[in-house]
Structure formats: structure tokens, C-alpha cells
Amino acid sequence: MTTKKRILTGDRPTGRLHLGHYVGSLQNRVKLQEEYDTFILIADIQALTTHFERPELIRDSIYQVAIDNLSVGLDPEKSTLVWQSHVPAIAELTVFYSMLVSVNTLRHNPTVKTEAAQYGYDDLTYGFLGYPVSQSADITFCNANVVPVGDDQLPHMELTRKLVRRFNDMYAPVLIEPEVMLSSCSRLMGLDGNAKMGKSLGNAIYLSDSAEDVAAKVKTALTDPARISVKDKGTPEVCVVSKYHSVFNATEYDNICEMCRNAQIGCVACKKNLAEKLNALLEPFREKRAYYETHQDQVRQIIEAGTAKANLIGNETVRKVKEAMHLKLD
Numbered sequence: 246m247t248t249k250k251r252i253l254t255g256d257r258p259t260g261r262l263h264l265g266h267y268v269g270s271l272q273n274r275v276k277l278q279e280e281y282d283t284f285i286l287i288a289d290i291q292a293l294t295t296h297f298e299r300p301e302l303i304r305d306s307i308y309q310v311a312i313d314n315l316s317v318g319l320d321p322e323k324s325t326l327v328w329q330s331h332v333p334a335i336a337e338l339t340v341f342y343s344m345l346v347s348v349n350t351l352r353h354n355p356t357v358k359t360e361a362a363q364y365g366y367d368d369l370t371y372g373f374l375g376y377p378v379s380q381s382a383d384i385t386f387c388n389a390n391v392v393p394v395g396d397d398q399l400p401h402m403e404l405t406r407k408l409v410r411r412f413n414d415m416y417a418p419v420l421i422e423p424e425v426m427l428s429s430c431s432r433l434m435g436l437d438g439n440a441k442m443g444k445s446l447g448n449a450i451y452l453s454d455s456a457e458d459v460a461a462k463v464k465t466a467l468t469d470p471a472r473i474s475v476k477d478k479g480t481p482e483v484c485v486v487s488k489y490h491s492v493f494n495a496t497e498y499d500n501i502c503e504m505c506r507n508a509q510i511g512c513v514a515c516k517k518n519l520a521e522k523l524n525a526l527l528e529p530f531r532e533k534r535a536y537y538e539t540h541q542d543q544v545r546q547i548i549e550a551g552t553a554k555a556n557l558i559g560n561e562t563v564r565k566v567k568e569a570m571h572l573k574l575d
Contacts, residue, residue, distance in 0.1 A: 252277055252426070253389035255286030255329075258306035259296055262313040263449035264523075265433040265442035268492060273393065273428070275318040283324040284387050284555065285314055287548070290329050290336075291380070294373040295364055311544050313452050316533040326551040329383065334559025338382035339375070341566060345411050346378060346404065356400050381405040385420050386559040393426040417569035419562075433492065438467040438485050453534055456524045463489075463520040468512045475511035486515055494522045 254274060256262060262271065277283060287310055292303045311326055319326075329335060351357060351374050361369060372379075380401050384392055394402055402425050409422045434440055435448030442449045450462050467485040471477070481487035481502040490498045501518070504510040537544050567573045 249280070249282040250390040251284060251388060252281035252391045252393065253284045253286065253384055253387060253423075254393050255284075255288045255327075255383070256310050256314070257288050257292040258303050258310045259292050260302070260306055260444040261309045261451045261453050263442055263444065263451045265435075265449065266313075267317060267452060268431070268433045269395065269428065270393065271314070271317050274314075274324075277393070278320060278323040281391065283319075284389065285319065285324055285326050285551075286329050286383055287311060287326065288329045288383070291376055291383075294370070294376045295360075297370070297372070307548070308541060308544055309453075311548055312534055312537045315537055315544070315547070316452065316530040321547045321551070325554055326548050327387075327555040328548050328552045331552045332386065332555050332559050334386045334556070334563045335379065335382045337563050338386055338566065339379045341570070342378050342381050342408050342412070343375060345408055345415075348374070350404070351375060351377060354400050354404065356397055359397070377401045377404050378408070381408050384423050385409060386562050387555060388421045388558065388562065389423050390421060391424045391426050393428055395428045395432070399425070399427075412566075412569075416566075419565040419569050431492075434485060434488060436462060436466040436485060450523065452527065452530050454527070455531075456528075459523050459527065460517075460520040463516050463523065466516060466519075468515075469505075472512065476508055478508045479505040479512075481505050486512070486519055489519055490515075490522075493526060494519065 254270060256266065256270075274283070274285070287307055289303050289307065292306075293300065296303055307328065314324075314326065315321070354377055357369075357374065357377065361373070366373065377400075381404060384405050392402060392405075402423070406422055409420045412420055413422075432440070433442050435442040435446055436450070437446070437448040439446055439448055450459055454462070463486070466489070469479045469481075469484045472479045484505070487498075487502060487505065490501050494501070497518070501510065501515060505515065564573070
């Protein structure tokens, strides 16, 4: 019997998940659970690096992120949901790994620098600067073979691989060096034309939004600014609605673009079409969400069971690490 390779991915619980998360990771995550032993980390420690002043937001989001994952098709029989801060092995490994990386290496990490600028951090906290080390612990505590990432996370993965190689060379080969699965999914831009759909940017459609909310939000989406009336010929290449059609309405996309260029469809009708397609996608998710929201004890049990499984694996990893470092009492 062939043992499945283990894959690790996850989400920061700083609010409900949106279509950008679905396009970027969730839809692929659902497919991958059929092929891999899947671990989904609800990364509340990582969320604290940027939201340490709002722990109540993180606590309230734990269930919402879990429900979002379950709603889109994550099967708790195939995927293990793990509450990060309830796995002591991650914290222990973070401390051990911190001895193997320099402060300068962390300061020059391009992702850390980009995110520091994004949040306006001039004076970095120890936790923020070192969160790539914590991510290495996230990946290695459960012996993950594969980690799906976007381009922006490649520096973190390279750090993890270097830490694993250094540990194994210095002490003993007890850690698995993870492979990178580079995401082929494109990033979904915000309704306002911002390059990124984000929780804090007010430009997102959430997986939990009602049909009415979706329709109202789509109406606000940025279109071709040069197109004033229905009779004006449009330029789909500069229209956010057109880009959403390419992702969520691929079968009609070429025809819609052609009609737009020839002034055969107006922006109102185009947006209505898009809202219908989005709601058709989201409706099954809403039905599952409605179930889990009325069965939150079941959600809690799923998280607790997954975290208990993770702790058994993590404790064994820490045992091997301590033994390799001669920190285990005889």
C-alpha cells in the first residue's frame, strides 16, 4: 500500500476568507486532498505578528476560517485542520531553529521587507522579523513533504530548506526537506482595480456573502473609465469585470469581450451576468456554511481532533530533534 505524501498549507485567521483566497489556494486545496495527506494550519500565531493588538479578531476568526474551508469542500476525513497555537512542538522548534539563522538573513528576506512596508513598520517586533522561522517550524513539525506557495513565499521556503539542511548536517538527518509546489493560480485583483483583493482594502467578495451582497458589490466594480454610455465601444483589457469573467465565466468570456468592444452589451448587463455566475459558484458554499454555523460544536470537534493528531506527530518530531541535539535525558 502506497503512503500518500503529506502537504501543508493554511490561512491566517484575521477575518473571513474571500474569492481571492478561493482562486489562489482553496479550490486547489480541495483537489489536492484527494492526492495528499493534507494538513491545514489555522495560523493564529502568524496572525499575531501583524494583529497582536487585536487578539479578539483572531479568536473570532478561528471558527470562520475553519467553516470557510469546510464550506468549499475540505473533507475532515481527508484533511487535518490544526490550530497552530495549540501545538507546542511548533513553538519549541521555532526556538531551536532560531539558533541557526542570523538576524541579517531575516532582515534581508524580501517578503519580510515587503510586508513591513505594507504595514508601515519602521521598528520590527521580534515576532514579525522571525515569523519565517516559525513558518519553518510549521512545515517541519508534521514532516510535510510538499508546501504549495505563491511567488511571494518562495524566500520563506528557501529559508526552510536551508534550515533543514543545516540542522540535518550539524546534528542528524531527522528532518524532511520539503518540496515547493509553486501555485499556477493567478492573484485575483480587488473590485476597485487594486492588484490584490484584501480584507483590509474593502474590495473583497467574501465566500460567506449573501447573493444580495454579491450583486451589490459587483455593481461597484471598476469598469472601463472611458466608456460613458452603452453606445460607447469598450476596452475589456482595462475592465475589472472583464477580468472576473475570465476567471469565473470562461465559457462566455470571449463573447462578452467581443460584445463590449462592439458596444453590444452595457456595463450594467455585464455586471448582472457576472453576479449571477458568482452566486452560482457560491450557493453550494452558503448551504454548507449554514449547516456548520448551526453545528459549531461539530466544527470545534473537527479542529480539536485535527490538533490532537498534529500534536502526536509534533511531539515525536521534537523528540527526534532533541535526541539529535543531545538534549534528551537518558
